Amino acid sequence: MSTEQIQGIAGHGSFFQPTHLGAEEAAKATDWVRKHVDRRTMDLGERMDDIREHMWELEKEGEIIVHRITDAHKPVEVQTLFGWTKKIPTIQLWHHKSCGQCGNIPGYPTSLLWFMNQFGYEPGRDYLDETDQTSCTAWNYHGSGIGNVESLAAVFLRNFHQAYVSGKQHGHGLGHFFPLVHCGTSFGNYKEIRKYLVESAELRERVKKILGKLGRLVDGKIVIPEEVVHYSEWVHVMRNRIASELQKVDVSNIRVTMHAACHYYKMVHEDAIYDPTVLGGNRTAIGTSVAQALGAQVIDYSTWYDCCGFGFRHIISEREFTRSFTMNRKIRVVREEANADVLIGNDTGCITTMDKNQWIGKAHEQNFSVPVMADVQFAALACGADPFKIVQLQWHASPCEELVEKMGISWTDAKKNFEAYLKEVEAGRIEYLYNPELALGGH
Amino acid sequence: MATYAEMREIYDDIRGDFRYDHELNGCLNCGICTATCPSAQFYDYSPREIVQLLWTENVEQVYDAMQEKIWACAQCMTCAARCPFKNSPGGLVMIMREVAIKHGMQSAKDVLRPFGRVMLKLITTGNQLSPDMIQPDHFPDWGPNIQKVEGNLKTLRKAIPMRTLQTTDTAWEVSLKTSVEMYTIWEMTGVLNSLETMDENLFDVIEDFIDEKREEYDEWLEEQEGKGD
Ligand code: SF4
Numbered sequence: 001m002s003t004e005q006i007q008g009i010a011g012h013g014s015f016f017q018p019t020h021l022g023a024e025e026a027a028k029a030t031d032w033v034r035k036h037v038d039r040r041t042m043d044l045g046e047r048m049d050d051i052r053e054h055m056w057e058l059e060k061e062g063e064i065i066v067h068r069i070t071d072a073h074k075p076v077e078v079q080t081l082f083g084w085t086k087k088i089p090t091i092q093l094w095h096h097k098s099c100g101q102c103g104n105i106p107g108y109p110t111s112l113l114w115f116m117n118q119f120g121y122e123p124g125r126d127y128l129d130e131t132d133q134t135s136c137t138a139w140n141y142h143g144s145g146i147g148n149v150e151s152l153a154a155v156f157l158r159n160f161h162q163a164y165v166s167g168k169q170h171g172h173g174l175g176h177f178f179p180l181v182h183c184g185t186s187f188g189n190y191k192e193i194r195k196y197l198v199e200s201a202e203l204r205e206r207v208k209k210i211l212g213k214l215g216r217l218v219d220g221k222i223v224i225p226e227e228v229v230h231y232s233e234w235v236h237v238m239r240n241r242i243a244s245e246l247q248k249v250d251v252s253n254i255r256v257t258m259h260a261a262c263h264y265y266k267m268v269h270e271d272a273i274y275d276p277t278v279l280g281g282n283r284t285a286i287g288t289s290v291a292q293a294l295g296a297q298v299i300d301y302s303t304w305y306d307c308c309g310f311g312f313r314h315i316i317s318e319r320e321f322t323r324s325f326t327m328n329r330k331i332r333v334v335r336e337e338a339n340a341d342v343l344i345g346n347d348t349g350c351i352t353t354m355d356k357n358q359w360i361g362k363a364h365e366q367n368f369s370v371p372v373m374a375d376v377q378f379a380a381l382a383c384g385a386d387p388f389k390i391v392q393l394q395w396h397a398s399p400c401e402e403l404v405e406k407m408g409i410s411w412t413d414a415k416k417n418f419e420a421y422l423k424e425v426e427a428g429r430i431e432y433l434y435n436p437e438l439a440l441g442g443h
Numbered sequence: 444m445a446t447y448a449e450m451r452e453i454y455d456d457i458r459g460d461f462r463y464d465h466e467l468n469g470c471l472n473c474g475i476c477t478a479t480c481p482s483a484q485f486y487d488y489s490p491r492e493i494v495q496l497l498w499t500e501n502v503e504q505v506y507d508a509m510q511e512k513i514w515a516c517a518q519c520m521t522c523a524a525r526c527p528f529k530n531s532p533g534g535l536v537m538i539m540r541e542v543a544i545k546h547g548m549q550s551a552k553d554v555l556r557p558f559g560r561v562m563l564k565l566i567t568t569g570n571q572l573s574p575d576m577i578q579p580d581h582f583p584d585w586g587p588n589i590q591k592v593e594g595n596l597k598t599l600r601k602a603i604p605m606r607t608l609q610t611t612d613t614a615w616e617v618s619l620k621t622s623v624e625m626y627t628i629w630e631m632t633g634v635l636n637s638l639e640t641m642d643e644n645l646f647d648v649i650e651d652f653i654d655e656k657r658e659e660y661d662e663w664l665e666e667q668e669g670k671g672d
């Protein structure tokens with residue numbers, strides 16, 4: 001079957017037939033659509049409500065407490081889709097981990113914390129990684145439908161309340177640490193839920209009962225963050241410092257493609273970062289911007305907007321969809337069209353999908369592959385982080401060694417080193433990014 | 444086959460969700476959603492069709508779509524970012540899935556059976572994925588080189604320089620207190636009830652697990668009090 005037949009016009013019903021238009025005619029017929037979908041449209045902004053304004057009103061009315069980003073968090077202001085301003089805190093951060101990242105691609109959080117250490121951040125004061133947090137539970141929700149707005153809201157408020165009070169045990173005031181969300185789905189889900197919480201007094205009432213029972217109210221109120229911030233936004237605002245203060249490896253020969261997570265910029269899309277100096281300001285800037293700052297060649301490709309095929313449920317129990325989509329619409333295109341050296345991303349689900357499903361392509365004579373990793377892992381490599389100990393590339397299935405070698409780093413030496421280090425680990429001599437006691441509430 | 448009244452009840456439940464009016468504002472039938480939809484490329488599924496059925500109050504075909512079609516959606520929300528009417532077909536699908544579960548639809552049970560492992564992990568630990576789940580025997584299609592360094596999983600996890608990640612059966616270490624708080628959330632929001640409707644065996648296993656963890660937590664609390672004396 002040809003690709004055209006496979007892709008066909010499924011879902012339209014049999015009375016929809018291919019038009020067989022020539023390329024030029026087809027382009028003309030779809031011109032309006034393309035104009036609309038390829039460029040961001042600012043016009044909708046005026047019709048949109050900025051939920052944050054309502055948050056301030058609710059706080060004034062004594063309904064909620066807003067966890068503020070203060071000067072102490074050294075925020076950087078950025079622009080979002082409609083040109084609105086968003087504050088990104090750069091320090092005093094509470095790492096809100098991602099179950100997919102931690103379970104599957106641990107090089108994500110380790111590279112991020114490594115960067116913070118490189119900038120001289122002091123663990124326990126400038127950031128905190130602790131055990132008192134659950135996942136957002138939204139992966140399961142989107143996959144199975146088990147869960148509901150109320151459970152998602154209670155989980156959100158519980159985790160963010162912990163972030164708000166977490167400074168206390170380390171001798172700081174309330175609100176000292178601001179949550180930095182590692183996961184793309186958590187980021188999208190929390191913002192969606194925040195919207196519902198601000199809009200619905202009934203929902204607030206219902207979850208307040210739960211939070212009260214858990215001892216997770218402050219002065220009888222729920223705590224809602226001023227901004228929901230994604231780790232890739234931290235990387236975005238730190239990109240020039242990363243490049244000017246930390247970069248060790250010249251990456252000007254590296255062809256980089258970016259896959260931005262759907263849940264980063266398609267859910268509550270008004271909150272995603274756009275920057276006129278990145279991809280013409282038409283696509284979300286995160287990810288691409290750090291590759292650009294490091295001096296890599298950023299390569300555009302025709303399926304940039306496509307999802308990776310993760311599907312939440314599909315990656316677990318309908319994998320033929322996931323792997324077919326990712327191979328046909330992502331890996332093939334970045335390999336054959338963009339001739340990329342690496343495909344970077346900013347979320348767990350996408351990286352897992354695109355990294356792990358390349359091998360099976362061989363069964364369909366799809367003999368192409370491309371290294372897949374997170375933006376922050378690529379940046380860490382460029383700044384001289386150890387490919388194994390820090391960037392943790394040993395957990396990846398895609399050919400990351402090809403990229404590492406092209407960057408002029410010896411994969412074999414690094415691997416040998418790491419294997420020797422594993423002996424040390426077995427003997428209990430572990431190198432940590434921070435004092436492990438901190439994770440458990442100690443000092 | 445469901446009666447019209449049953450189908451109507453299901454439809455009314457979908458419409459009754461407070462998000463419904465956020466997610467559906469009208470429909471031009473333009474098909475932009477379907478054109479950008481990954482699932483439409485591989486399944487007999489179209490977000491435009493879902494939206495049209497709801498918009499035209501086609502009670503029977505909505506019921507029909509809930510049998511299988513709604514489970515095709517990959518929840519990427521590309522449709523929501525693109526729809527000129529600011530609809531969210533993916534969001535509507537989520538409402539429909541929740542309603543399918545509420546009504547214990549057989550199709551939902553069938554679709555979710557292979558998802559049980561993730562559900563068990565989630566409800567009991569608050570993590571949805573753990574390193575010991577990503578082993579070659581669970582994912583043979585990921586190939587023999589699922590990772591690049593051979594070795595014992597425990598040791599490899601210990602070689603991650605973050606204390607919270609040195610686990611094998613959860614993605615990160617979740618404190619016992621946190622888990623116990625989460626169980627309360629599941630109970631108070633009806634999540635455990637939906638689970639019972641969908642899979643009684645899984646529910647029993649989870650209930651036992653929760654009881655055990657709560658006992659463990661109570662013992663720990665007593666111990667702490669003892670220390671304080
Ligand atoms: S994009 Fe929006 S208006 Fe167009 S068919 Fe889909 S739901 Fe209807």
Ligand code: SF4
Nearest residue numbers: 480516517520522533
């Ligand atoms: S959310 Fe569902 S319906 Fe919408 S584009 Fe993605 S897969 Fe298609």
